[in-house]
Amino acid sequence: MAEIILKATNISKAFAGVQALKNVNLTIHKGEIHCLAGENGSGKSTLIKIISGVYEPDEGLIEIGGKVYSRLTPMEAIDRGIQIIYQDLSIFPNLTVAENIALNLELSGKRKLIDWKRVKQIAKEAIDKIGFKINLDEKVENLSVAEKQLIAISRALLNNAKIIIMDEPTTALTKKEVAALFNIIKNLQSQGISILFVSHKLDEVFEISEKITILRNGQNVISGEAANFDNDLFVYYMTGRKFKETHFEAESRKGTPLLKVENLSLKNGFKDISFELYAGEILGITGLLGSGRTELALSLFGLLPADSGKIYIDGNIVKINSVQDAIKNKMGYVPEDRLTEGLFMPQSIGRNIIISNIKELLNKNGFMNENKIQKCIDEWIKKLGIVTPSQNLPVQTLSGGNQQRVVLAKWLSMHPRILILNGPTVGVDIGSKYDIHQILRNLAAQGIGIIIISDDIPEVLFNCNRILIMRKGRIINEVMGKDVTEEELAYQMAAEA
Amino acid sequence: MKGFNLRHLINQDSNLLRLFIMLFVVFTIMSAVKPHLFLKSDNFISMAYQFPEYGVLSIAMMLSMLTGGVDLSIVGVSNLSGILTAIMLSKMIPQDAAPGYILFMIILAVLMALAVGTLCGLFNGFVISKIGVPAILATLGSMQLFTGIALVLTNGRIVTGIPIMYSNLGNTAVWGILPVPLILYILSAIVISSLLSKTSFGLELYMMGTNPTASRFSGINNTKVTMLTYMTSGILAAVAGLIVVARTNSAKADFGTSYTLQTVLISLLGGVNPNGGFGTVAGVTVAILILQFLSSGFNMFPSISNFIKDLIWGLVLILVMVFNYYSNKYAQKRAISKRSKEFAQKTM
Amino acid sequence: GTAKKAEESTGQSSQQASDQQKPAESKKWKIATVVKDASNPWFVRMEQGVKKFASDTGLEAFMKGPSKADAALQVQVIEDLIAQGVDALCVVPVSPEALEPVLKKAMDKGIVVVTHEASNQQNTMYDIEAFDNNAYGAFIMDNLAKAMNYEGKYVTMVGLLTMKSHNEWADAGIARQKEKYPKMELVPEQKIESEDNQEVAYERAKEIMKKYPDLKGIMGTSSKDAPGAAKAIEEMGKIGKVFTAGSSLVSVAGKFLESGSLSTITFWDPADAGYAMNALAKLILEGKKDQIKDGLNLGVKGYENLKLKGKVLVGEGWVAVTKENMKDYNF
Amino acid sequence: MKKLLRTNEFYIFLILLLLCVFIQIQSGQFFTRNNIVDMLRAMIVPGIFSIGVLMVLVSGGIDVSFTAIALLSMYAATRLLMIWHYEGNVILAFIISGAIGLFLGLINAALIAFFDLPTLIVTLGTSSIFTGFMQGVLHSREISDIPKTMINFSKIDLIRVYNAKLGISSGLPAVFLILVGLIIIAWFILNYTMLGRGIYALGGDRIAAQRAGFNIIKIQFFIYSFVGFISGIAGMTRTIMMANLHPTNLMGMELTVIASVVLGGTRITGGHGTITGTMLGVALVTIMSNSLILMGIPTFWQKFFTGVLILIGTGVSAYQSMKQKNTLHGVEIDEKELEKV
Numbered sequence A: 001m002a003e004i005i006l007k008a009t010n011i012s013k014a015f016a017g018v019q020a021l022k023n024v025n026l027t028i029h030k031g032e033i034h035c036l037a038g039e040n041g042s043g044k045s046t047l048i049k050i051i052s053g054v055y056e057p058d059e060g061l062i063e064i065g066g067k068v069y070s071r072l073t074p075m076e077a078i079d080r081g082i083q084i085i086y087q088d089l090s091i092f093p094n095l096t097v098a099e100n101i102a103l104n105l106e107l108s109g110k111r112k113l114i115d116w117k118r119v120k121q122i123a124k125e126a127i128d129k130i131g132f133k134i135n136l137d138e139k140v141e142n143l144s145v146a147e148k149q150l151i152a153i154s155r156a157l158l159n160n161a162k163i164i165i166m167d168e169p170t171t172a173l174t175k176k177e178v179a180a181l182f183n184i185i186k187n188l189q190s191q192g193i194s195i196l197f198v199s200h201k202l203d204e205v206f207e208i209s210e211k212i213t214i215l216r217n218g219q220n221v222i223s224g225e226a227a228n229f230d231n232d233l234f235v236y237y238m239t240g241r242k243f244k245e246t247h248f249e250a251e252s253r254k255g256t257p258l259l260k261v262e263n264l265s266l267k268n269g270f271k272d273i274s275f276e277l278y279a280g281e282i283l284g285i286t287g288l289l290g291s292g293r294t295e296l297a298l299s300l301f302g303l304l305p306a307d308s309g310k311i312y313i314d315g316n317i318v319k320i321n322s323v324q325d326a327i328k329n330k331m332g333y334v335p336e337d338r339l340t341e342g343l344f345m346p347q348s349i350g351r352n353i354i355i356s357n358i359k360e361l362l363n364k365n366g367f368m369n370e371n372k373i374q375k376c377i378d379e380w381i382k383k384l385g386i387v388t389p390s391q392n393l394p395v396q397t398l399s400g401g402n403q404q405r406v407v408l409a410k411w412l413s414m415h416p417r418i419l420i421l422n423g424p425t426v427g428v429d430i431g432s433k434y435d436i437h438q439i440l441r442n443l444a445a446q447g448i449g450i451i452i453i454s455d456d457i458p459e460v461l462f463n464c465n466r467i468l469i470m471r472k473g474r475i476i477n478e479v480m481g482k483d484v485t486e487e488e489l490a491y492q493m494a495a496e497a
Numbered sequence B: 001m002k003g004f005n006l007r008h009l010i011n012q013d014s015n016l017l018r019l020f021i022m023l024f025v026v027f028t029i030m031s032a033v034k035p036h037l038f039l040k041s042d043n044f045i046s047m048a049y050q051f052p053e054y055g056v057l058s059i060a061m062m063l064s065m066l067t068g069g070v071d072l073s074i075v076g077v078s079n080l081s082g083i084l085t086a087i088m089l090s091k092m093i094p095q096d097a098a099p100g101y102i103l104f105m106i107i108l109a110v111l112m113a114l115a116v117g118t119l120c121g122l123f124n125g126f127v128i129s130k131i132g133v134p135a136i137l138a139t140l141g142s143m144q145l146f147t148g149i150a151l152v153l154t155n156g157r158i159v160t161g162i163p164i165m166y167s168n169l170g171n172t173a174v175w176g177i178l179p180v181p182l183i184l185y186i187l188s189a190i191v192i193s194s195l196l197s198k199t200s201f202g203l204e205l206y207m208m209g210t211n212p213t214a215s216r217f218s219g220i221n222n223t224k225v226t227m228l229t230y231m232t233s234g235i236l237a238a239v240a241g242l243i244v245v246a247r248t249n250s251a252k253a254d255f256g257t258s259y260t261l262q263t264v265l266i267s268l269l270g271g272v273n274p275n276g277g278f279g280t281v282a283g284v285t286v287a288i289l290i291l292q293f294l295s296s297g298f299n300m301f302p303s304i305s306n307f308i309k310d311l312i313w314g315l316v317l318i319l320v321m322v323f324n325y326y327s328n329k330y331a332q333k334r335a336i337s338k339r340s341k342e343f344a345q346k347t348m
Numbered sequence C: 001g002t003a004k005k006a007e008e009s010t011g012q013s014s015q016q017a018s019d020q021q022k023p024a025e026s027k028k029w030k031i032a033t034v035v036k037d038a039s040n041p042w043f044v045r046m047e048q049g050v051k052k053f054a055s056d057t058g059l060e061a062f063m064k065g066p067s068k069a070d071a072a073l074q075v076q077v078i079e080d081l082i083a084q085g086v087d088a089l090c091v092v093p094v095s096p097e098a099l100e101p102v103l104k105k106a107m108d109k110g111i112v113v114v115t116h117e118a119s120n121q122q123n124t125m126y127d128i129e130a131f132d133n134n135a136y137g138a139f140i141m142d143n144l145a146k147a148m149n150y151e152g153k154y155v156t157m158v159g160l161l162t163m164k165s166h167n168e169w170a171d172a173g174i175a176r177q178k179e180k181y182p183k184m185e186l187v188p189e190q191k192i193e194s195e196d197n198q199e200v201a202y203e204r205a206k207e208i209m210k211k212y213p214d215l216k217g218i219m220g221t222s223s224k225d226a227p228g229a230a231k232a233i234e235e236m237g238k239i240g241k242v243f244t245a246g247s248s249l250v251s252v253a254g255k256f257l258e259s260g261s262l263s264t265i266t267f268w269d270p271a272d273a274g275y276a277m278n279a280l281a282k283l284i285l286e287g288k289k290d291q292i293k294d295g296l297n298l299g300v301k302g303y304e305n306l307k308l309k310g311k312v313l314v315g316e317g318w319v320a321v322t323k324e325n326m327k328d329y330n331f
Numbered sequence D: 001m002k003k004l005l006r007t008n009e010f011y012i013f014l015i016l017l018l019l020c021v022f023i024q025i026q027s028g029q030f031f032t033r034n035n036i037v038d039m040l041r042a043m044i045v046p047g048i049f050s051i052g053v054l055m056v057l058v059s060g061g062i063d064v065s066f067t068a069i070a071l072l073s074m075y076a077a078t079r080l081l082m083i084w085h086y087e088g089n090v091i092l093a094f095i096i097s098g099a100i101g102l103f104l105g106l107i108n109a110a111l112i113a114f115f116d117l118p119t120l121i122v123t124l125g126t127s128s129i130f131t132g133f134m135q136g137v138l139h140s141r142e143i144s145d146i147p148k149t150m151i152n153f154s155k156i157d158l159i160r161v162y163n164a165k166l167g168i169s170s171g172l173p174a175v176f177l178i179l180v181g182l183i184i185i186a187w188f189i190l191n192y193t194m195l196g197r198g199i200y201a202l203g204g205d206r207i208a209a210q211r212a213g214f215n216i217i218k219i220q221f222f223i224y225s226f227v228g229f230i231s232g233i234a235g236m237t238r239t240i241m242m243a244n245l246h247p248t249n250l251m252g253m254e255l256t257v258i259a260s261v262v263l264g265g266t267r268i269t270g271g272h273g274t275i276t277g278t279m280l281g282v283a284l285v286t287i288m289s290n291s292l293i294l295m296g297i298p299t300f301w302q303k304f305f306t307g308v309l310i311l312i313g314t315g316v317s318a319y320q321s322m323k324q325k326n327t328l329h330g331v332e333i334d335e336k337e338l339e340k341v
């Protein structure tokens, strides 16, 4: 057995009111690819932050390369070869690509001055390593999420890392990019570098990891060779539940379509988009990053009004030039990035739920009706199974899965007829993901028209009865969910025209 | 009236509780040191005359700070509307006018002042939300603009000759204990606090102040909310202007210029988050009272110069904030130990 | 002097209905002097007069003022003093009109009110003026005209357009020029604002001298105007070509008088004015109102032979200081 | 070229140029050596302040206490020299004033870094404390007879130009070099040191900066004590330039300086801002407020015009950046008609 490179023993950590970790152990060997799994809020991120010195553990020891620490500073962790790619990427939007990549290295090298030539040189080498092309002088705030993620990865690869920790590294990556990343990971492994990563995507976990550690409620459940697990077992350890994925079948389409889009075009966004959505359908729109899928979603929801084309609802032509127009037409939109676009993190869960529906919750005299509001909040917390001691707590105290449910609740509380979801389960654990999918299916059954925009292929495949494939701003094909395989779908998304 | 239940309010907001403690401490110290002066009813009535003008301005400031901005133009708006009122009241009422006519003109002038406040506020809101100028710059510019108009209108001179009927409003107390300016303050406070806590506009304002992107994605019309907020701030500034005109029997382009930063200070002490999204009228009101107690208290010591007041005021602000810091930490620790005990029991 | 004071107080306190039950010898009137802005050296100087009065008479006389010359703040200071029950208020208003209501309130409560620099004040018992504003403005103009040899372009400078006395002096100065010095010419700017700030006065003076290369005079009213303009004259190498005269204090303007960039400064001693106000208030408190008439002597230089016009007592004028006599003044 | 059009500095420069040309047309007096020197002179104090403000704003904070710091340190330093009857080199005046400013800045820094308090609250509070201390405890007053060494230094000119036509000479005082020196230092720190990049990083994403290994507390300590130091220097500079000490004249200037810096393209939300932009912003505001007479704007209209100019100046650049933000450039559309797969 290879030497132990990191060993965390009996780690405990509590936050205001939450015991996040209780006597957790984790052992990583040299050159090992290790998966850390668990539901939302099970303590994965907290454990990672303790290993990397961001948090101080209440109890427990961390042993790195033979040295034992009761607490680490981030600098020490970096010095000892621990590199972390955070879920929120931890990059600087206001700095250039080159700086974002090179700064950490320069910092840990204790450099006081900046040599811009060197910085660019470092950055160039780093992005070359993962075969990624980008203007090094571009400000990162002008980049897409995937590009930002690649920057974070190239940055982590730079430091003389012994362990690279990735918290859900693949959420915003396309299949192709994931494959490239895995190649890089294997390459690193062959150089003796260990990888610890968190993922909620089963196929990825089994494709790449050698060992798996599973947490539940802040405690160890099991840790062992990946070969000893299978899908069902893995899911069971994680959630204590069993799931069965089935294809979603919509009722037969009839009457006028709920939503009809004709020749919608937006400069630098998409072109000649036409499709129909019937009540009770779940329509998938999939495509690679940069295919125009998000722009289309934003456009339908009035955030980026289209330049030309027509939108019909119930056969009547409508103008959607603002979110208010969209809401008037009973549309809801679950955005790509729940932290910045979907939620008001420091505000209460209750306020987040009612904000888009507040006009319905007023008295005749225009004041808010406290009873109605209370009822509405209670109803949706219960219906969507949001786990919280009180609706008055800020949303930021919830785990990712529960936060996503709050976003859903916000839109469902206004009783939408059309619900557009952009990446509805990004960063949500398997249990919650399954629950959210069930919620969507139930909604469809109640006659809501749903559009799921996602590049999570199994997600669209199983949950959408119809799938539109976008490429370079256009719809290139339409398939039925039950008629295609994952491979076909992936091929069509990516194939060069 | 469950909205005005004090216990309810305090429970909601631990910051408010701390402010009440602070108020109580100041009150106790002042009463202990100068009982024969501070505890006189005259003193309280006098204070009730003094704070409404900057109190109303503080509420205006709070509103703009809830959006995450700031409104440096409130004093300019207040003077401009005051001047227009004063000009109207002094130039358009003949010497021998009947009381009924004077009253009519006063009502007209008040309405005009409110309209001016509305316009000024809308102008600010427009520049901030439609053109995208940061609030601090937009209102700094409009402050000069409004004061500039006031200067041009008056050539810098004071406007006087306001009918006694109007200035009596600023200097009489209903039943001998409720000064009219105080009544105006209380009215403004009630209206704004209901606006914030009971209407959808209030909720939208808090949410937009917290995260403008999310609010856009949630269907809030940010432009509209911003315009309405600065408009309300402008109206309140006009109300303050009307109080000042009545209190001083005159209007001038540079009255109360020191109120600008003072109202920011009050808002911050009152628990308004400078980044937007959090703050209540109740908090601001307690902060105003703390300032007024301190200020009137210090005027009772001939040997203490007014500058010491600045010093104490700054100290109070910072002490309250540091105190907040520690008590939040303490509350956190307590919660943790409670939770870990529960956790231990659960897992046993 | 203690015995005499006690005697005086005993004599008067019977007139104060509310004070009758108090033992006579403990009666010490509380006289508050409220100024525009307590940090201004002008009023710092005034406080010396107030203190001198307090120690001369043994009364509780003190000075208060807002930290900025702002009428709204001044009203609040006065409100507080009324609430504390002072016996007399000696007020130098930031803006007389703005104080009318609050001073009325004070008088309604039986507080003695005396003002200074507020000849149009309604709600006051007496207003003391060191001099007549129009005459003073004209006098500054006379000084400037003499320095300019009675010819050439000039401009006036005021602290703020909203400061009443400055504007009155400037207007009076302009009127004097129109009347007596026909060869002098006012430039179209007429009044420039110095924001009562020496540096601004300096910048504005430079700007106006650039705009009018043939400008010959700058008449200052605020105590910062003439020194600021003098510094500009000095720096631009215009000594002997451009002249300035105005209100100021020797402590601020002395070096410019010395260098010749400033011709004449005029002022009255704020300490004396402070003393005089308090002395007048005491007189009223003592019930000696009958003594207040033409020729009243308050025992302070310049206030020994006051003229009474209505409610306004006008003193004996101002002091003009040039390079020659500047040594005589230490403030 | 395209990149130039995207920078904020470009628009401010354009507005500045327009303003100068307008003044020139109105008065014929703008582009004279005299006037340029005068404008540079007038920029010294706001220029020095703006460097500190830039750093604070870039780091995501705000400081409104710098004028109070400037006044207190300048006042205390001058009084000390007077008590000591100091006659030596004027450098000491700057050192003492700078040191007191540094100390006052450290108070801000400690409150901000250790208690994690919002910067606006802290600096508004300390600003009130500092002025209260100066006026209430030190009983500050105007001082005209400042130490000889300071007066003598105020008379040293770097350049003196003479305009024969107007018969006017204008001097650029030696303290201009302080501004130049500080600009160079700040420019170097911001662009060529890890510390400087840390300031940008802190303003861009505080948590990310912490994770990257920047010592946030150290950086904040640097920023606020540097601002304190700079303010102490600015206060002394101002007193020396006027050869007269006035304890309150700088009050209220903080908003104008912050406005100039923001006008120069620095974002009030942190992370963005350059020295060039800042100096352009300061130049714009200084030139505007010192040319109203030259422009021929009547005294009564000057405030009004100042407001209009600020609104136009900020409006143009704000509108530009808003338009830029709203244009898409994400998706590369296939313009050919595609055959379906």
Ligand SMILES: Nc1ncnc2c1ncn2[C@@H]1O[C@H](COP(=O)(O)OP(=O)(O)OP(=O)(O)O)[C@@H](O)[C@H]1O
Pocket (backbone or CB within 6 Å): A015, A016, A018, A019, A020, A038, A039, A040, A041, A042, A043, A044, A045, A046, A047, A397, A398, A399, A400, A401, A429
């Ligand atoms: N800074 C914090 N303050 C308070 N509570 C926290 C904090 N960080 C984490 N927690 C709580 O600790 C628990 C574990 O959180 P952690 O982030 O480690 O979960 P996770 O396993 O990463 O979940 P996910 O799958 O959602 O990423 C959660 O209940 C969370 O609410």
Ligand SMILES: Nc1ncnc2c1ncn2[C@@H]1O[C@H](COP(=O)(O)OP(=O)(O)OP(=O)(O)O)[C@@H](O)[C@H]1O
Pocket (backbone or CB within 6 Å): A039, A040, A041, A045, A046, A087, A168, A395, A396, A397, A398, A399, A400, A401, A426, A427, A428, A429
């Ligand atoms: N500063 C914080 N204060 C309070 N709670 C926090 C804080 N940071 C994180 N949390 C909580 O920790 C939990 C996990 O947060 P984190 O950002 O790690 O997402 P996550 O657990 O990785 O989510 P997911 O797995 O769904 O992506 C959440 O409940 C979050 O609300």
Ligand SMILES: [Mg+2]
Pocket (backbone or CB within 6 Å): A044, A045, A046, A167
């Ligand atoms: Mg996590």
Ligand SMILES: [Mg+2]
Pocket (backbone or CB within 6 Å): A045, A087, A167, A168, A400, A427
């Ligand atoms: Mg996560």
